[in-house]
Amino acid sequence: MMRVLLDTHVYIWRVSKDRRLPARIRNSIDKAQQVYVSTASIWELSIKSARGKLEPNGERAIDELEAQPFIVLPVQLKHARAVRRMPDLHRDPFDRVLVAQAITEDLEFLTVDGELSDYLADMTPA
Incomplete structure (x- = not known):
């Protein structure tokens, strides 16, 4: 599974249907049986929002998670x-x-950040 x-x-790009979302990631989301969004993402977006550093699509992503x-x-x-x-x-x-x-949680992490991919290559589940 x-x-x-x-x-x-x-997450923001998926909710806002942003063209920056790569097709390979869009396809992975569409094929997945379970798609998770972390409360850490909403926490991060909320902090940026409070500082006035969040674009409208980010605001929408906070409000529409549920x-x-x-x-x-x-x-x-x-x-x-x-x-x-x-x-x-x-x-x-x-x-x-x-x-x-x-x-x-043994989840495939979908990111466009190449630096984060380095972690996934170096680590195994606890």
Whole structure:
């Protein structure tokens, strides 16, 4: 069964039908039996929104999560602990949590960020 976790940008682009969403990622989402969005993504978007640094599609993504056909993945203690074992390849704490969730939950992580892909090659599920 194909289960995927969407990176924050991928989630925004999917909800807004943005052309920047690569066809390979769009196809993976369409084929997946379960598609997850992390509460860490909504947390990140909410912080950017409060600072006035979020584009309208990001605002929409916050407000429409419950209306989307995605499964909300809460951040759990095991995810936070998994971050501790991660090499220091990427500085963004939200991205690190997303990678930890994907690894811990055995989800395919759909991202356009090449630096995050390095984590997935280096880590195995806990």
